[in-house]
Amino acid sequence: MITVKDIRKRYGSFDAVNGVSIQVPSGEIHGFLGPNGAGKTTTIRMIAGLLKPTSGSINIDGADLALEPEKAKAALGFVPDRPFIYEKLTAFEFLKFCGGLYGMEGPALDARALELLDLFELTRWKDELIEAFSHGMKQRVVMCSAFLHHPKAVLVDEPMVGLDPRGARLIKDIFRVMAKKGVSILMSTHTLEVAQEMCDYVRIILGGKIIAEGTVSEVLSMAGEGHEALTPVFLKLTGGSGFQEIPDAI
Amino acid sequence: MNAMTPLPGLRKGFPFLLLPTYLGTANRAKRREKGDAVRSVVFGLIAVGVAATLFAVSFWLTWQLTDYEELGEYLLRLGISWLFLTFLSFLAFSALVTSLSTFFLSEDLKLLLAAPIPGTRLFYSRYARTLLQASWMVLAFLTPVLLGIGLARCAPSSYYVTVPLVLAPFVVIPVAFGCIVTLMLVNVFPAKRARDILMLTGLLFAVAIVMLLRFIRPERLLSVRSLPDITAFFATLQSPITPLLPSFWAGEATFAPLMNRTGWLYLAALWTTALASTLIARMAYGLLYFEGFSKSQEARKARFSRLAFMDRMAGWLPLSASSRALLLKDVKIFMRDSTQWSQLLLLMALVAVYLYNFSVLDLDRIPYMGRVVRNAYAFVNLAMASFVLSSIAVRFVFPAVSMESTSFWILRTSPVSMGSFLWSKFATGFVPVVFFATFLTVVANQMLGVHPFLKVLTAVAVVFMSLALVGLAAGLGAQYPRFGAENVNQIAGSYGGVVFMVSAVAFICVEIAMLAWPTSIFLFYDFRNIPVPTPRRIAMVVGIGAAFSLSVAVFQVSMRRGIRALTALAG
Numbered sequence: 001m002i003t004v005k006d007i008r009k010r011y012g013s014f015d016a017v018n019g020v021s022i023q024v025p026s027g028e029i030h031g032f033l034g035p036n037g038a039g040k041t042t043t044i045r046m047i048a049g050l051l052k053p054t055s056g057s058i059n060i061d062g063a064d065l066a067l068e069p070e071k072a073k074a075a076l077g078f079v080p081d082r083p084f085i086y087e088k089l090t091a092f093e094f095l096k097f098c099g100g101l102y103g104m105e106g107p108a109l110d111a112r113a114l115e116l117l118d119l120f121e122l123t124r125w126k127d128e129l130i131e132a133f134s135h136g137m138k139q140r141v142v143m144c145s146a147f148l149h150h151p152k153a154v155l156v157d158e159p160m161v162g163l164d165p166r167g168a169r170l171i172k173d174i175f176r177v178m179a180k181k182g183v184s185i186l187m188s189t190h191t192l193e194v195a196q197e198m199c200d201y202v203r204i205i206l207g208g209k210i211i212a213e214g215t216v217s218e219v220l221s222m223a224g225e226g227h228e229a230l231t232p233v234f235l236k237l238t239g240g241s242g243f244q245e246i247p248d249a250i
Numbered sequence: 251m252n253a254m255t256p257l258p259g260l261r262k263g264f265p266f267l268l269l270p271t272y273l274g275t276a277n278r279a280k281r282r283e284k285g286d287a288v289r290s291v292v293f294g295l296i297a298v299g300v301a302a303t304l305f306a307v308s309f310w311l312t313w314q315l316t317d318y319e320e321l322g323e324y325l326l327r328l329g330i331s332w333l334f335l336t337f338l339s340f341l342a343f344s345a346l347v348t349s350l351s352t353f354f355l356s357e358d359l360k361l362l363l364a365a366p367i368p369g370t371r372l373f374y375s376r377y378a379r380t381l382l383q384a385s386w387m388v389l390a391f392l393t394p395v396l397l398g399i400g401l402a403r404c405a406p407s408s409y410y411v412t413v414p415l416v417l418a419p420f421v422v423i424p425v426a427f428g429c430i431v432t433l434m435l436v437n438v439f440p441a442k443r444a445r446d447i448l449m450l451t452g453l454l455f456a457v458a459i460v461m462l463l464r465f466i467r468p469e470r471l472l473s474v475r476s477l478p479d480i481t482a483f484f485a486t487l488q489s490p491i492t493p494l495l496p497s498f499w500a501g502e503a504t505f506a507p508l509m510n511r512t513g514w515l516y517l518a519a520l521w522t523t524a525l526a527s528t529l530i531a532r533m534a535y536g537l538l539y540f541e542g543f544s545k546s547q548e549a550r551k552a553r554f555s556r557l558a559f560m561d562r563m564a565g566w567l568p569l570s571a572s573s574r575a576l577l578l579k580d581v582k583i584f585m586r587d588s589t590q591w592s593q594l595l596l597l598m599a600l601v602a603v604y605l606y607n608f609s610v611l612d613l614d615r616i617p618y619m620g621r622v623v624r625n626a627y628a629f630v631n632l633a634m635a636s637f638v639l640s641s642i643a644v645r646f647v648f649p650a651v652s653m654e655s656t657s658f659w660i661l662r663t664s665p666v667s668m669g670s671f672l673w674s675k676f677a678t679g680f681v682p683v684v685f686f687a688t689f690l691t692v693v694a695n696q697m698l699g700v701h702p703f704l705k706v707l708t709a710v711a712v713v714f715m716s717l718a719l720v721g722l723a724a725g726l727g728a729q730y731p732r733f734g735a736e737n738v739n740q741i742a743g744s745y746g747g748v749v750f751m752v753s754a755v756a757f758i759c760v761e762i763a764m765l766a767w768p769t770s771i772f773l774f775y776d777f778r779n780i781p782v783p784t785p786r787r788i789a790m791v792v793g794i795g796a797a798f799s800l801s802v803a804v805f806q807v808s809m810r811r812g813i814r815a816l817t818a819l820a821g
Contacts, residue, residue, distance in 0.1 A: 045547070048364045052544040074366035084357045088274030097273075100266055101365035129277060131734075 001025050001184045002047065002153045007056030009042050009208075016042045018208040019056075024153070024184040024201075029175055031199035032188040033230075035238050039208040040188045041081060044157045047186070048078045061152045074102060077151030081158045081188075083142040087131035091122055091141050094130060095148060102149035116144040120170070135162040143171065153184040160191050172198060192230040202230075206238050267362065267375035292748050301394045308398030316403070326399070327505050333395065334497035334504075337388045338424055343452045344384040345428025346435075350448065352380045353429070353539070354436055354546040363543065373535045377528070380429060385421040392417065396504065409507035415517060419524035420500040426527035433534045436542035457599035496523060560585075572666045576674040580650070590646075590738075597642070601690060604634070608697040625773060628700040632708045633762055635690045636715050639683060640754040643723035647679035648750050649741035650724065651816070652732045668728075668816035672809065676724040684716040703772055707794070711765055714801035718761075718808075719754055725808030726750045729815040757804055761797055768793035 004022040008015065017039045024030045034040045045051040047058055049065055049072070058065040061075035086094055095113035099105070104112065117123050120140040125133065130141060139162045146154065154175075160168045175185055175198060189195055195202055196216055203213040212222055220233055311329075315322035353359075353376050362372060400409045439447065492498060499516040506513035560581055564574050584590050608631075651672070654661065661671055691712045695705045730746020741747065768790035775782045782790070 050360055050363055050543075051547055052540055070366040070368060072366075073364060076364075078364045080360065080364075084361045086270040086274060086358065088277050089270055090277070093273050093277075094270075097269055098361075098365070100262060100269075101362070101367060103366075105262075129281065 001061065002155070002186055003059040004043075004047060005057045005059075007043070007046055007053040007058065009039075009046060009051065010054045015208050017046070017053075020205065020208070020210055022047075022186065022203065024186050026152075026182045026184050027179050028200045029179050029185040029187060029198050031195035031202040032186060032205065033190075033192065033195055033202055033234060034188075034205035038205045038238075040205055041157060042208075043205070044080075044155060044186075044188055047155055048076070048080070049073055074149070075152040077146035077149070077154045079142055079146045079154070079156040079159060081161070083138070085130050085138055085141060088129060090127050090129055091117060091133075091144075092126040094141060095144055098145040099148050104149060112148060113144070116147060119174075120144055120167075136164055136167055139163055140167060143174075147174070147178075151183065154178065154186070156185065156187045158189055159187060160189065160194055168194075192234055196230045204234065204237055212237050264371040264374035264378065267367070267371065268378065270358070271379070286745070289743075289745055289748050292752070293743075297390075301390070304391065305394035305398040308395040309402045312399045312402035323509075326403075326508070327501070330399070330505050331498060331501035333392070334420065334500040335495065337392065338420075338495065338497040338500075339455075341384060341388055341421060341424035342428050343448075343455065344387075345380060345425040346432055346448050347452065348384040349376075349380045349425075349429045349432040350436070352376045352383065353432065354543060359543070369536060369539070370532065373532055373539070377425075377429060377531065381421065381425045384425050384428065388421065389417060399508070403508050405508050406510060408512065409504075412503060412507050412512070412517070416500050416503045416520060419520040420496060422524040423496045423520070423527050426524070426531040429531045430527075430534045433531075433538045433542055436546055437538055454595065457595055496520060499523075570670075572664075573670060573674050576666070576671065577678060580674070580678045597638075601638075604690070605693055605697065608694050624698050624700055625704055625769075627698050628695055628704045628708055629762060629766060629769075631694045631698070632691060632711060632715075632765075633758060635687050635694075635712055636719065636758045636761075637755075638690065639687045639712075639716060639719050640723075640751065640758070642683060642686070643679065643719050643754070644742050644747055644750055645738065647675070647683070647720055647723035648727040648747055649732075649735075649738045650675040650679065651727045651812075652735055652741045653738070655733050655735075658733060668819075669813045672724055672728055672812050672816060675727070676720060676809065679724065680716065680720045683720050684713055687712045687716050701773070701776065703776070704769065707765065707769065711761070711797070714798045715758070715761060718757060718801035718804040721805030722753060722757070722808045723750055725810075725812030726753070728812030731819070757800075761800060764793060764797035764800065 002022065002024040004020060006019050006021050007017060008019055009017040020039070020043055022030070022032075022043075032040055032043070042051065046053045047060075047065075049069055058072070060072040063071035063075065065072040086097070089097065092113060095116070096109060099109040099113060114123070114126070117126050120143060122137065122140055122144070125137065130138060133141065143159075146156075159171055159175075163171065172194070175187075179185055179200075187195070187199070199216060201213070201215055202219055203210050204219070205211065212219055214222070216230065220228065220230065222233065222237070312326060315326050318325070396413050399405075400413070403409075435448075496519075499513075499519045503513035503516035503520065506516070560578060564578050567574065567577075569577065688709060691708050692705070695708060700708075726746050726749055727741075730744065730749065732741045732744050732746070735741045735744070771786050771790050772782060775786070
């Protein structure tokens with residue numbers, strides 16, 4: 001499971017993240033929503049071990065990220081919003097390298113890499129350089145690398161960006177199966193329909209603070225007026241749409 | 251997909267983390283791109299040529315010094331010390347800049363730091379990468395030089411064993427120092443700001459060294475008249491060499507086998523310092539790295555010059571709105587990118603040294619030939635100015651189209667023709683280049699005191715040559731764009747960049763040959779104080795006209811082809 005306690009990230013006098021706490025139990029999918037610049041990616045980067053929190057603690061599968069970073073990271077699969085891939089490697093070489101980083105090797109690693117390439121429909125291109133891949137294909141390679149080592153927790157920043165409807169469907173199915181098998185998934189997304197469809201629990205962050213959290217139905221009820229979709233609730237909670245000025249500007 | 255017990259982190263040693271670099275290079279070699287073979291041959295030949303020249307020069311100098319016995323040995327020892335001192339400072343600076351990139355700015359760090367890799371292995375992999383990137387050029391330079399010295403002195407085999415044993419710790423020490431300073435620096439400044447500061451400091455340092463070395467006038471050594479100054483000259487040379495620096499130990503350890511001794515003490519000092527500095531760097535990494543990396547991820551504050559005066563100045567120019575917008579965008583990006591404009595500082599220093607050379611050139615020592623040599627120098631100067639111009643063009647004008655990179659779609663989807671776009675790139679490069687090249691030619695010719703006819707001819711010629719070379723660079727840059735390149739150097743060193751340099755050199759040679767013929771006719775008659783006969787005058791005009799027409803033709807063909815290539819790309 002993922003446990004985040006009261007983390008803060010301060011840049012000079014600006015609090016990018018201010019006292020955020022998150023708990024994702026095993027087998028649950030949690031959504032992390034918020035407008036641009038609200039602090040979602042900063043929070044995710046801190047959980048992934050890429051940014052040092054100014055204060056607070058992060059625990060993944062029982063390991064404190066600050067005290068036992070290798071143990072904590074070994075349990076985590078991370079899919080960033082703008083992933084880095086070695087463009088001059090083939091998809092298969094890239095996955096073998098990523099497996100090596102997680103202590104996997106030999107025929108078991110080869111078999112696992114091929115299994116995931118097959119699952120993500122990339123087998124045909126496994127020996128092609130990644131630089132020739134489309135954005136969606138690259139995104140699928142990154143997903144393969146994140147799931148390669150059978151993570152106990154998965155952290156995803158904008159999972160559906162660049163994926164075609166078939167790819168998006170596949171990811172949703174994979175997340176559901178993983179959750180059933182006890183994996184904790186924390187997903188940051190702007191696609192509120194996806195959050196509504198997939199998540200057991202959602203949190204909305206604004207100005208570095210969690211302003212609303214609960215199950216989807218609980219969050220819907222927070223806005224009152226019997227909303228059935230997350231979008232109007234999200235807009236209401238995060239400060240309106242700003243739509244009123246559009247006609248003049250256009 | 252079972253959630254199994256997590257596997258432990260990276261089991262393999264740190265070289266595993268260098269695997270992507272190796273595999274990437276191997277894949278690149280297997281899947282050759284257009285022009286790779288030509289580029290390999292051209293750069294291979296250049297590299298072999300440079301190595302052979304270095305070897306020949308060091309061999310010849312060392313051979314000459316053997317005639318002077320003790321003085322020769324002293325000079326050789328001093329020379330080796332200076333060689334290592336120069337490279338020590340070069341390595342330290344190079345390591346500072348490289349380690350900023352390898353430890354903090356590399357994109358793959360986001361992948362590696364999210365993985366369960368033990369900190370020490372990540373450190374050693376980045377350290378090894380820094381070491382290789384920062385030192386390969388120094389090693390490639392030192393090897394032929396030290397080989398030349400050894401062969402000229404008929405050195406014993408112990409010399410050839412000692413040299414690698416000296417070079418290995420010698421490159422490690424400044425690289426460790428560079429890494430430590432970078433680790434501390436990034437904890438104070440954001441990484442990108444630290445890189446700008448380092449680049450600028452390094453360039454100013456390089457400018458100071460170039461100017462210092464030139465202004466102490468080493469050519470005085472060749473003049474008997476300046477003998478009394480030589481002691482002071484050597485005292486100046488000896489002053490920065492101190493036994494406290496690793497360069498001194500490396501120099502002494504290298505020199506010892508040439509005298510049939512072994513510099514054990516110096517070798518021991520080098521190795522122990524290299525190991526200790528590596529350990530200190532590792533400790534500094536443990537203490538400072540994650541904090542520094544976190545800071546390097548922070549967005550840099552948008553502190554920049556608004557350059558509002560440029561908007562006003564552009565407003566006065568008779569340009570269309572789109573041309574003005576393109577011009578302003580290019581100039582502002584250039585001014586705000588310190589890696590771009592700071593290189594001009596080094597160029598200015600080289601120009602100052604170049605012009606200084608003419609001011610101290612003593613042509614009166616050859617009274618009967620002075621006039622001929624002076625006028626011949628005018629052509630050498632024209633050729634030199636053109637080569638400098640080509641280097642500026644390949645560095646600043648050729649990459650202009652490729653630099654649009656991922657933003658190129660904005661232009662492709664806007665109602666701006668590819669012709670206007672390329673003309674804007676040409677104009678942005680041409681105006682400063684033509685001023686610079688004309689200044690260089692006119693001032694140098696004035697200092698040389700060449701014939702007024704040549705002053706005018708070369709000043710006009712350099713304008714035409716600027717037109718052709720900038721047009722060639724803009725046109726070929728459009729024909730061979732590299733939108734995916736990571737930096738300007740990659741674009742300049744691409745296949746198209748090599749095509750430009752080869753074409754530019756060929757053009758300069760032909761143009762100068764075409765100008766030299768009518769000039770020789772004029773000087774022939776002028777030397778004898780006879781007026782040039784009319785048929786000869788006509789021939790001169792035709793010759794000069796043909797040379798200038800060649801420039802215009804090169805310019806027009808290059809630009810047309812560039813526009814056609816861009817239009818095809820956009821279509």
